[in-house]
Amino acid sequence: MSSLTKLLQEKRKNESTSSVGAVQSRSSQVANPIAEEAEKSETDNALLGQSQFSSSFVTANSAHTATFGESFRDRERPAPLTIETRGGQFRSGPSPSGLTPGSHPNSHGRSKNIPSLSSNIPYSVPNSNAPGAGGVGTGSSGSNSTTIGNGFGATASGFGAGSSASSASSSYLESSGLMPHNVAAIDSNVIASPKVNNVDPRFVISKQKFQKVSQDNASNLYSNTASGSLPRSSSLSSQLGNLFLNKNGKEVSSNVNPSVPTHASQSRDIPNNSVSSATYGSSIPKPMRARQSSFYGSSRQPSGSYQDSFIGSPSSLHEHQPNQYMPRSRHSSIADLKRFFKKGQAQQLSGSPSTPPVSAGGNISSHTSNNSSLEPGSYSSNGDTIYTSTVSPTLPYSKRYAKTGENLGAGAGGSVKLVRRVQDSKVFAVKEFRTKFEHENKRDYVKKITSEYCIGTTLRHANIIETVEIVYDNNRILQVMEYCDYDLFAIVMSNKMSYEEICCCFKQILTGISYLHSMGLAHRDLKLDNCVINKDGIVKLIDFGAAAVFSYPFSKTLVESSGIVGSDPYLAPEVCIFSKYDPRPVDIWSAAIIFACMILKKFPWKIPKLKDNSFKLFCSGRNCDSLSALVVRTPQQPSDPPAYENVVSSEENSSKAATPPASAPEPSPSPAPASNNPVDPGNPNIGPQRLLHSLPEESQHIIGRMVDLAPACRASIDDIMRDSWIESIDMCDVVEEGFNIKIIQGANHKHTQVDQSEAHIAGLEKKKKKQNR
Numbered sequence: 001m002s003s004l005t006k007l008l009q010e011k012r013k014n015e016s017t018s019s020v021g022a023v024q025s026r027s028s029q030v031a032n033p034i035a036e037e038a039e040k041s042e043t044d045n046a047l048l049g050q051s052q053f054s055s056s057f058v059t060a061n062s063a064h065t066a067t068f069g070e071s072f073r074d075r076e077r078p079a080p081l082t083i084e085t086r087g088g089q090f091r092s093g094p095s096p097s098g099l100t101p102g103s104h105p106n107s108h109g110r111s112k113n114i115p116s117l118s119s120n121i122p123y124s125v126p127n128s129n130a131p132g133a134g135g136v137g138t139g140s141s142g143s144n145s146t147t148i149g150n151g152f153g154a155t156a157s158g159f160g161a162g163s164s165a166s167s168a169s170s171s172y173l174e175s176s177g178l179m180p181h182n183v184a185a186i187d188s189n190v191i192a193s194p195k196v197n198n199v200d201p202r203f204v205i206s207k208q209k210f211q212k213v214s215q216d217n218a219s220n221l222y223s224n225t226a227s228g229s230l231p232r233s234s235s236l237s238s239q240l241g242n243l244f245l246n247k248n249g250k251e252v253s254s255n256v257n258p259s260v261p262t263h264a265s266q267s268r269d270i271p272n273n274s275v276s277s278a279t280y281g282s283s284i285p286k287p288m289r290a291r292q293s294s295f296y297g298s299s300r301q302p303s304g305s306y307q308d309s310f311i312g313s314p315s316s317l318h319e320h321q322p323n324q325y326m327p328r329s330r331h332s333s334i335a336d337l338k339r340f341f342k343k344g345q346a347q348q349l350s351g352s353p354s355t356p357p358v359s360a361g362g363n364i365s366s367h368t369s370n371n372s373s374l375e376p377g378s379y380s381s382n383g384d385t386i387y388t389s390t391v392s393p394t395l396p397y398s399k400r401y402a403k404t405g406e407n408l409g410a411g412a413g414g415s416v417k418l419v420r421r422v423q424d425s426k427v428f429a430v431k432e433f434r435t436k437f438e439h440e441n442k443r444d445y446v447k448k449i450t451s452e453y454c455i456g457t458t459l460r461h462a463n464i465i466e467t468v469e470i471v472y473d474n475n476r477i478l479q480v481m482e483y484c485d486y487d488l489f490a491i492v493m494s495n496k497m498s499y500e501e502i503c504c505c506f507k508q509i510l511t512g513i514s515y516l517h518s519m520g521l522a523h524r525d526l527k528l529d530n531c532v533i534n535k536d537g538i539v540k541l542i543d544f545g546a547a548a549v550f551s552y553p554f555s556k557t558l559v560e561s562s563g564i565v566g567s568d569p570y571l572a573p574e575v576c577i578f579s580k581y582d583p584r585p586v587d588i589w590s591a592a593i594i595f596a597c598m599i600l601k602k603f604p605w606k607i608p609k610l611k612d613n614s615f616k617l618f619c620s621g622r623n624c625d626s627l628s629a630l631v632v633r634t635p636q637q638p639s640d641p642p643a644y645e646n647v648v649s650s651e652e653n654s655s656k657a658a659t660p661p662a663s664a665p666e667p668s669p670s671p672a673p674a675s676n677n678p679v680d681p682g683n684p685n686i687g688p689q690r691l692l693h694s695l696p697e698e699s700q701h702i703i704g705r706m707v708d709l710a711p712a713c714r715a716s717i718d719d720i721m722r723d724s725w726i727e728s729i730d731m732c733d734v735v736e737e738g739f740n741i742k743i744i745q746g747a748n749h750k751h752t753q754v755d756q757s758e759a760h761i762a763g764l765e766k767k768k769k770k771q772n773r
């Protein structure tokens, strides 16, 4: 058992043996500073009982995507936060620097050492849960941890044997056999290539033989067995970088031997993670605020003090800078890309492009393409098209799609417009990736695009947006996607959703997450704005610009994510505290916030930091003196009291809370608060009940587990899908019957539709501007 766990258990034991009075008095000492101060200033704006949208919902929907870790300076730590010393690993108090001694790559010259969450708690990769089996190495702190930036950049930044923290975690599992029930054992979080001492002569291929075989097989993209590793220059990000960022526009000679069909050799011999390992560094991504306001203009500005930390100017978002981004020879680059993607299709994530998709219902393939006989992942004879899931086009993009002039939305990644396919007048959404900001690191920029690129061309699921093709047109990268008629945000804003409809949407989002997590991917920017819904009521997750791989095929290695990525109100607390974290529980937290938003029509808090009073109250009354200590908690022992023993709510406070939609079950009846004392366990204004008592009773259990402050205790997506309430939800679904796609409508609800003028964020923004005039 780890020293941390021992510490926690001893602490709990001591607490439980103390008298009630002692607990109360300790609570007063401990929780009062948090809760009292919060009580004083708290205006209860977060959970006011309003059936209307509170202005805070709109205002707080400043939900901006912070990608690539803003600077730790910009994203200040919560003032009262104490990162306690764990075996002398680190210590941080409310010192001026606010953080730990030691250096951090992004510390702006200041000494900071923000720990990896895995150095404090054990967690691991799904489906590898074998208590007692296999070594378990959680992330070691600092540079010994494997990190991932945005997208697919997993890098082994160090191969040191586990730190004391990691070995402690290991012993925790070995000795106790107790794993947090939402996690499974991992082998390590260090990615290393296997060592080869000698090679049998049979496997040594002469250069001449290699070239001959290559030529013979040039037409067969998958058959080449030649060995070789992916040259750095032909990595995806490098290709993209060359494609879009060569300033002088000169042809850049490829490092790839033209006689070698690189994709073929790469596809067999390069482990997925080695691509990223070779490509991306291990450090915390460079500070950068990516998300520009996109909803209601100023209302979607980043909240609070973070405005200062914006680096990118909104105006630069869609400006073309031809001088700066003269591409190199398009054909050469695109040819390389095509080859890479052919390989990528075969290998990325799932190991195979034909990995059977998990249906929205969990068991039936649900490729949403209209023509399921078309092979996804083909490449056109037209030099502009990089990827297409349908027939290879022979005409250039501009001849195949007609602009409608309609904007659907714009954000950190680019702008999304509606186009009409000339051939059949079908409409599609086209995302034009933004050009690189001047200040932006080329690698970061390319990584973001790469991420969406790879994911869009790999994932197949009814609840994930389908990428139809990716095109390079007129110095722009365009992602053509299936079009969904509504933004979920717009539907929620209509205030017309029935409770059953909300549940259906929630379950569909969970189903999409379940698929993503089963593929080793986490979205990391789940929010209402990143869910769209079609006329049939099928919800799709969009915007994979912040997605991260946490597990590669056949690997039991957890790849931690890093950086403060996501949108403030949806952020999980550990993202704001730790430099590295498991991205799966982060998605789970965000999904719970989405559900709360759909029910309450507002955010429970603006940001999960103690400086936010609503969040502070949510954290209060838990017999713990710091948020970081709460976040590193591990699952309780059977003898320990249940996690949410104090979940109670009062009539008074339920009436204060937002009224759920007409058909929603009443929030659980609860006794009136015993007192107004913020540390009173019966006070529904503090602790998890602060949020939960406003939600329908049947949802409280699982939502409570989804917003567990400790990621190790948070419900996993599998736990959630097994929850009796979730199971009972009548969800709209897509099923494949032979070549036909069939929509199965939920029996107990209809999906709200709104006028197209306000179906998307751009429309809502327009309307808002008009109203303000």
Ligand SMILES: Nc1ncnc2c1ncn2[C@@H]1O[C@H](COP(=O)(O)OP(=O)(O)OP(=O)(O)O)[C@@H](O)[C@H]1O
Pocket (backbone or CB within 6 Å): 065, 291, 292, 294, 408, 409, 410, 411, 412, 413, 414, 415, 416, 429, 431, 465, 481, 482, 483, 484, 485, 486, 487, 529, 530, 532, 542, 543, 544, 545, 760, 761, 762
């Ligand atoms: N396939 C689609 N169908 C309909 N609308 C879409 C689609 N894709 C995107 N949109 C609209 O465009 C908006 C912006 O899309 P997206 O989130 O992908 O862009 P972004 O620039 O990456 O934004 P973010 O700031 O969240 O990173 C969405 O909120 C949505 O309104």
